Amino acid sequence: QTIMIPSKLQICLLIAGYLTYLMVGASIFQVLERDEDRKQQAAVLRMKEDFLQNFSSLTPVEVEIFVKKLTEAVRMGMDPTGNENSNWDFSNSFFFVGSMLSTIGYGNLSPKTAGGQLFCVVFALFGIPLNIVFLHHIGKILSLLCERLAKCLYRKGVKKKTTRVLTLLFFLVMGILVFICVPSVIFQVMEDWTYSEAIYFAFITLSTIGFGDYIIGRQQSKRYFPYYRMLVAIWIIFGLAWIALLFNLLTNLLEDPDAKPAEELLPVKPS
């Protein structure tokens, strides 16, 4: 059983196509959402300023109404403290599009206009399959690494069964190290989280659950190094591919407990 390595041209075209799709989407969302977001953001700040000027002459009931409105605004993604940059700058819009197509969907940013929401549906309908194709290719590369190890071990005279177990162990241990443990150390330092919070964030992100309770790059007091977001994006892409293989492995084990695990490591059919 061998896996076809996609040609370099194919891979380059796919990456270019995927990035173009992301960038075009990010730009369109910016156009659709930016004005409305600014308007809403300005309204919240104005409301707060009004309140700050008059609070001492208000009744408790009026203050309570202010608290209620403030709560609703924060839930809608506004920032009454006025510290954050524009929600829909290109970097944020790009991150939003990526989080949508990977189906992580953190939700710290989401479209508010009817146009943005409609575009969301159409864009994701074709973008999610495109993202799946992209991750399939990354997954193939990871599988190939495992297969190479297996071949190498086999050539050295290791038994087939032992080879299978060792390959599986390599996939699990290396994967957990490279995609969960090591990035979590970086998150712990960069985001001021505890290590267990960082592990939780890494898992919730790569499993595509994406609660959005922890998001990178939002500490206002912190200075992030220049390529931090880009590195995180690369981590997400490879990590998603790895965890998809892991879930595939576990799903196959659940569906057919007698199956041989290492074969499931290579879910892509030979072609």
Next chain:
Amino acid sequence: QTIMIPSKLQICLLIAGYLTYLMVGASIFQVLERDEDRKQQAAVLRMKEDFLQNFSSLTPVEVEIFVKKLTEAVRMGMDPTGNENSNWDFSNSFFFVGSMLSTIGYGNLSPKTAGGQLFCVVFALFGIPLNIVFLHHIGKILSLLCERLAKCLYRKGVKKKTTRVLTLLFFLVMGILVFICVPSVIFQVMEDWTYSEAIYFAFITLSTIGFGDYIIGRQQSKRYFPYYRMLVAIWIIFGLAWIALLFNLLTNLLEDPDAKPAEELLPVKPS
């Protein structure tokens, strides 16, 4: 090509196992999170009460600090208006677990304690594959419906190619009607959303993006009919299976544009 129908016993066991897993998980999360959540919720309400009693004697800077703290509390999932029921009652906990295992991850509720976060990782690691197996079976049932239609048409003398196109159309049109258009009418009425917001919610949920900007059952002014949440849960289960088939179809089209689409409707290999 025929699809093996899983035996009724298998289906019953799977449903029972899945429901048990969900219910055990929901209970454990309750135990782990309820106290901490109550504490935090009480702290926010106390902070607000303190503020309401003293605001007229505070300086604008102190008021600004209050706004900042309030913003943080709302982002953490607290409710300073004090209207909502306990976050971690059984119904909410169950819905949380379901949203996690389906990887929708709305994020309106998420674990705050280190224990809850750790349990989250372990619970989802095995729960997500279990959920995938479960949805596979639902998907098989949906595929089977399409296959029956195809056989019926074929028997009536319709050409193979026409049969394929008609089956595909049936899958798409009926699916969009049953899983998107009709439920959206209900959401529009029940949640006071516009129809386009309801469509957006339906798609964001079934695609498992789950931004969490729209969530059902949160309108405090509305009375929901008794089995509303249960109906929504059933909609999600069948809808997720349907949209998984749809994405599978689109993924296959992207990977191999020459493939015949109706065969991809039946992604489950004959066995």
